Amino acid sequence: MRANSLPGGRVRLSFEPVEPDPALAEMSVEEAQAVLTVFHAAVLSERPEIRIIPPSRLRLLDEVDGKGWERHLRERFLSRFGGALLSLPETWEHSRLYQALKLSPRYMGAGVREAAAELFSSPVFLASVCLSVVVYFGAWLNPEPLFSKAFAVTLTAALALTVGMLEVANLALACLRLYRESEAARTQKELDAASEHFGKSVGGTMLRVMVMVASMGVAKTAPTVPHGGLGALLGSPMHAVEGGLAVGAAATATVVADGSLILSGVALGEVATHVCGGMALCATMNGGAGGSGSSAGLSTRYGPPHTRANxxxxxxxxxxxxxxxxxxxxxxxxxxxxxxxxxxxxxxxxxxxxxxxxxxxxxxxxxxxxxxxxxxxxxxxxxxxxxxxxxxxxxxxxxxxxxxxxxxxxxxxxxxxxxxxxx
CATH class of the missing domain: 3.40.1350 (Trna Endonuclease; Chain: A, domain 1)
Structure with a gap:
């Protein structure tokens, strides 16, 4: 990857083609269950009145007033990503987009089909994916998508560094096609066709990116760059900025047609200081939330170090x-x-x-x-x-x-x- 300075305090990130990581082509049911466990815990931490059925298959139940959690999710996504370019229904459960997404795992490859079915069996996770489509990926309707909300800018930079802009762009286009086809569907056959088109286009890496965007919609803070992304689920970033990259509050991000990413309000050579929030999907590859692996300064008041590596x-x-x-x-x-x-x-x-x-x-x-x-x-x-x-x-x-x-x-x-x- 190349990072070039542009006039006006901007930076262009250009991504060289790299060989895909074969380990990312599949996603296990165990990974999906781990995602749901942490995902539901993050929702519960902010809305303790919402109940979840334990222990193995977690399901979010309606509040007394009905669908209160949907309003909560909508508020979280809009506050983080900004307004939606696509229409938001009153409730997701009966929307065509929701139904098409729920059907899509049956058309995915064997390496991700079971994991996707596990993820999409959770109403709250599936609603978060729908919100991701209309609130975040909806911005990709523009020839050169522009993100001005700091959270969306940071997420876009993290996605680009983790998997490259091509993979993100392909997922965005697949999501937008699914939205258009599902909204236009008037029969079950047409809805199945929309699900099939989407399911056949989604592999392990795309599914992980969907998890990241949906997860960050309910997380407490933005992902750390450049070591952000899916952390333990996705692995080390495919691209890196030497010395790190810090994103400021007034940053913008533009995805250029040639596959590069132009950022303003960023600083090269500085690692972002914020730490991943509620979903804890970032900075876990080194054994902790941003841990460096150094044993310096370990506290031992209550006993020997649990481990010097963490x-x-x-x-x-x-x-x-x-x-x-x-x-x-x-x-x-x-x-x-x-x-x-x-x-x-x-x-x-x-x-x-x-x-x-x-x-x-x-x-x-x-x-x-x-x-x-x-x-x-x-x-x-x-x-x-x-x-x-x-x-x-x-x-x-x-x-x-x-x-x-x-x-x-x-x-x-x-x-x-x-x-x-x-x-």
Whole structure:
């Protein structure tokens, strides 16, 4: 990739063709389930009155007033990306675009079909993809799409650096074709044809880009550039700006017909300082939310470093234990085997893979005598394993509180015993 300075404080990013990563051609059901777990947790963190059915197949339920979560999603997308160029229906469930997207996985390739079906089985995720089409990809109707909202500018730069402009442009065109054909459909056969055209054009990389845009519609902050993107799901960026790239609040982005990206209000050689928000899909490849892998300055007040290769994980544990100590928790334990009130090891009655006991990242006893165990997830690839560990800890000690968090503080899962008050 070449980065050339232009008059007026602008920068042109030109992307050289690169060989596609064969690992991105497919997407597993496990990856899709990890996305949905974190995605729903991000929605819940802002709207706790919305309920989700646990544990394996998460589904968002309507609020008492009906479809309140749809209004919430719409507000989030519009506030981040700006106004929509395409029409927004009152509700997505009965829109032709929604129905066509829901049907599309059946026409996708074998390497992504099951993962897409898992993702699109979630009404809230599918509604977020619809919003992505009309709010973000709708801007690609222009010959040279222009983005002026800082969040959309940063996202476009992150997508370009992660997969290149060609892949993003192809997905945008596929989304716009789906929108036009589904809106024009008057029969089920015509709607199926629109779904088939879209499904056959979507591969693993495109599906991941769709996940990123839909996810960032509900995330708390914009993705970090250049190490942003799908993080653990997508891998290292295909392109990079030497020294990094910082996007300012007054930035704009223009996608030029020749496949390059012109940015204003950016600074080359500076890494953006903001960290990924609620979806935690960024900066996880190095083991944490922006972690560098250095072992310098590791806190050891509550025990040896959890791992020297992942300072953010260690610091999250130390901060957690410090807050517990401040609220008079006792028996503070860091990365030690799960025990009962008599310090006897607690064993999983149904061990997975031969693992009979677990080591909670942080463990303590509340002033009321209730044990409280917490684990943290650094890398989204490890989410399935961490969920298994969570269930094992719960089985071993059903009288304790158990929690699982992402490093940015997003709650993934919580178990509170019957009769125990929390917090």
């Amino acid at each position: 300072p953010p994980h260690n610091e999250a544990i130390e901060k957690d234990l410090a807050s517990r100590e401040a609220t008079e928790h006792s028996r503070l334990r860091k990365n030690k085997a799960q025990v009962d009130a008599k310090d006897s090891p607690l064993l999983d009655p149904k061990p997975v893979g031969g693992t009979r006991f677990r080591r909670p990242d942080a463990s303590s006893v509340r002033p009321d005598g209730v044990r409280h165990n917490t684990n943290y997830v650094s890398n989204l690839r490890d989410l399935k394993r961490e969920l298994e560990a969570f269930e094992a800890m719960r089985r071993a000690d059903p009288k304790a509180i158990h929690e699982l968090y992402l490093l940015d503080g997003t709650l993934v899962r919580r178990y509170v015993p019957a009769g125990v008050k929390f917090p």
